[in-house]
Every structure is written in C-alpha cells, then in structure tokens.
Amino acid sequence: MAKYRIALMPGDGIGNDVMDAAKIVLDKIALDAEYIPADIGWEFWRTEGEALPERTLATLESCDCALFAAITSKPKEEAEAELIPELKGTGLVYRSPIVRLRQRFDLYTNLRPCKAFKGNPLNYRDDIDMVVFRENTQGLYAGVEFHPLPAEVRAALEAHSPNMAAFSGVSSDDIAVSTRIFTREGCQRIVRVAFEYAKKFGYPTVTLVEKANVIRETSGLMVREARKIAAEYPGIELWETNVDAMVMWMVKNPQDYGVLVSSNMFGDIISDLAAQLVGGLGFAASGNIGDRLAIFEPTHGSAPKYAGLYKVNPAAMLLATKLMLDWLGETETAQVLQQAIADVIAEGKARTYDMGGDSGTLDVARAVAERL
Ligand code: IPM
Numbered sequence: 001m002a003k004y005r006i007a008l009m010p011g012d013g014i015g016n017d018v019m020d021a022a023k024i025v026l027d028k029i030a031l032d033a034e035y036i037p038a039d040i041g042w043e044f045w046r047t048e049g050e051a052l053p054e055r056t057l058a059t060l061e062s063c064d065c066a067l068f069a070a071i072t073s074k075p076k077e078e079a080e081a082e083l084i085p086e087l088k089g090t091g092l093v094y095r096s097p098i099v100r101l102r103q104r105f106d107l108y109t110n111l112r113p114c115k116a117f118k119g120n121p122l123n124y125r126d127d128i129d130m131v132v133f134r135e136n137t138q139g140l141y142a143g144v145e146f147h148p149l150p151a152e153v154r155a156a157l158e159a160h161s162p163n164m165a166a167f168s169g170v171s172s173d174d175i176a177v178s179t180r181i182f183t184r185e186g187c188q189r190i191v192r193v194a195f196e197y198a199k200k201f202g203y204p205t206v207t208l209v210e211k212a213n214v215i216r217e218t219s220g221l222m223v224r225e226a227r228k229i230a231a232e233y234p235g236i237e238l239w240e241t242n243v244d245a246m247v248m249w250m251v252k253n254p255q256d257y258g259v260l261v262s263s264n265m266f267g268d269i270i271s272d273l274a275a276q277l278v279g280g281l282g283f284a285a286s287g288n289i290g291d292r293l294a295i296f297e298p299t300h301g302s303a304p305k306y307a308g309l310y311k312v313n314p315a316a317m318l319l320a321t322k323l324m325l326d327w328l329g330e331t332e333t334a335q336v337l338q339q340a341i342a343d344v345i346a347e348g349k350a351r352t353y354d355m356g357g358d359s360g361t362l363d364v365a366r367a368v369a370e371r372l
C-alpha cells in the first residue's frame with residue numbers, strides 16, 4: 001500500500017490544463033502515493049444536479065489530502081437554466097462546491113502565501129512576502145441567507161434589534177438577508193494558526209484585517225479573541241486594521257506586511273489583491289486545511305475561454321502542489337519544488353502569455369520538472 005492517498009479533482013475549464021501540469025511534476029517527484037481521480041464540476045451539476053457528487057465525498061473520506069484545480073460557479077438563475085430538462089424545476093439549488101467542501105470537512109484554515117518571485121516581470125514590487133490566513137468555514141459564506149425574509153426571522157430581528165426600524169416600511173418580499181456568523185472558537189482557531197505560522201517562520205507581526213469600528217459584533221469578537229491570543233506570543237506584535245484602509249496600505253507599502261489574518265469574505269478579497277501584487281492569480285495558491293483533511297488549489301477560476309488551450313500559467317497549481325507536500329511533511333521535496341519554480345521564473349525562458357512569453361502550460365511544467 002502506498003504511503004499517501006491523494007485525490008485529484010481537475011474540475012472545469014483550465015482546471016484540466018493545470019492538473020496535467022501538476023501531474024508532470026508529481027510523476028517526476030515520484031512520491032509514494034496513490035492518486036485517485038474524483039468527479040467535481042459543472043458537468044455533474046448539469047447532468048446529475050450535483051456538482052459535488054456523494055461518491056466524491058466518499059473518496060475524500062478515504063484520502064489524506066486532495067489537489068483541486070478549478071470550478072465554474074454561476075449565480076442561481078443561470079445555474080438552474082443549464083440543468084438538463086429532467087432536472088429543471090425540481091428545486092435544486094447550486095452552491096459553490098469548494099465552499100461546501102471547506103464546510104463539510106471543516107477545512108477552517110485557508111492559507112494563501114503571496115511571495116514575489118525574483119525576476120517575475122509582473123511583480124508590483126520585488127520585496128513582497130505576504131501570507132494571508134482566511135477563515136474558511138464561517139462568516140458571510142456560511143450560506144445562512146433569506147429572500148424573501150421569513151416572517152419568524154423578521155419578527156425575531158425586530159424584537160432584538162432597534163436598527164431593524166430602518167426597514168419597517170419594506171415588504172419581506174423585497175428584503176434579502178445574508179448573515180455573517182462568527183463563533184468564538186472559529187475566531188480563535190484561525191488567529192492561532194496565523195500566530196503559530198508567524199512564530200515558526202519568524203514574522204514579527206500578525207495583521208488582523210476586520211472592520212470592528214462598524215461591524216461591532218462579528219469583527220468585534222474577532223478582535224477581542226485575537227488580543228487574548230496575541231498575549232500568548234510575546235515576540236509577535238498584533239496589528240489591528242480595518243479592511244478598507246488595509247487595501248490602501250497593501251498597495252502603498254506592501255513590503256511592511258507579513259502574516260495577515262481575516263474572516264472569510266474580507267480574506268477572500270484581500271487575498272486577490274495580495275495575489276495581484278505578486279503577478280496575479282497565475283501565482284496564487286491556497287491550502288484549505290483542517291485537522292484531518294486538506295485540499296490544495298490554485299486560487300484562480302476555470303477561465304472557460306482558455307479551456308483546453310494549454311496556455312495558462314501553471315505556477316499557481318504547482319505552488320499548490322508545493323503546499324500539499326509541506327502539509328504531508330515532505331518539506332524537503334516541497335522546498336526543492338519551490339526552488340525549481342523560482343528558478344524557471346528567474347531564468348525567464350519558459351513563460352506563459354501572462355508573463356509575456358509564448359510557452360504553453362505544459363512547457364512550463366516540464367521546465368520545472370527538469371530541475372527536480
Ligand atoms: C476563492 C474563490 C471562491 C471563494 C469561489 C470560487 C467560491 O473565489 O477560493 O477565493 O469565494 O472562496
């Protein structure tokens with residue numbers, strides 16, 4: 001039996017292109033692993049009414065971790081319109097499979113390193129090294145939402161919040177509510193993971209990105225818990241920021257920041273900004289990490305217009321593979337892979353179109369593999 005069981009979920013669009021790139025590198029690394037392909041994506045939504053089939057969840061139950069590439073997500077009405085005729089009007093609701101995977105397997109940490117690689121012509125500055133920790137299971141993405149607003153929910157809100165008076169003249173049919181639920185434990189665990197990372201890798205600060213001056217209860221809870229946890233890490237300073245000002249500072253002085261921690265939605269937003277500062281989504285990898293299972297993915301989407309053209313940059317997918325190796329404890333191999341990616345970027349010969357080159361996705365993967 002192989003040492004590791006790893007699920008491979010290419011998903012949609014360019015997901016297949018970049019997964020092929022990852023396979024070239026994994027072949028070369030020759031980990032003692034069994035790779036199990038698993039279904040996920042738009043095609044399964046259309047034909048089965050389920051983008052994340054039960055059989056895929058069962059596969060993941062039996063795996064140590066997974067590599068996931070990309071998936072197409074569309075708003076409610078468009079998703080319904082693309083179902084096969086037999087499934088239309090049956091009340092199926094599309095919810096992003098990756099968001100559901102994060103919740104289902106309690107993958108509460110979303111780790112998103114954004115480091116400027118030397119020689120990348122797309123760097124905003126060459127001295128950027130930010131690592132975003134995004135809470136991955138709660139907040140605005142928890143899916144507790146209403147439209148129309150049910151009478152009982154409305155009555156409860158009115159009974160408990162005087163601020164509901166502002167909406168008193170509006171019909172419940174015309175009110176949509178998306179809740180932002182944080183738990184104390186949810187705040188504590190993501191902040192703790194960020195501080196542990198800062199300690200392990202020698203970052204002097206952890207920057208909390210919230211909006212506690214306005215969103216007093218949820219952001220407020222996060223800030224209060226973060227202060228308690230910070231007290232356990234005397235060598236590391238907690239910087240408290242508001243998300244609006246923070247995006248400005250991230251553009252003005254990105255080199256001043258290291259470890260960032262935030263809730264689900266703000267973390268989603270600031271991690272795209274951080275990615276753009278180091279070359280865009282083509283360089284942004286994430287780890288969705290829980291206590292038992294972890295799923296690694298490039299942060300980019302499925303880019304349908306490039307699907308199957310093998311044109312897109314595989315760097316994010318290869319960096320996701322590197323994060324997976326780290327998580328498995330294969331730290332030396334992870335380091336070698338990161339160095340190979342860095343060397344290919346610095347050398348500048350194998351470059352995809354986003355970097356001004358004309359190499360294909362797999363050419364870049366082969367150039368990386370050759371250095372391993
Ligand atoms: C990400 C993506 C997802 C998210 C989408 C595809 C649901 O933007 O991983 O950042 O919002 O979390």
Ligand code: MN
Pocket residue numbers: 268269272
């Ligand atoms: Mn995102």
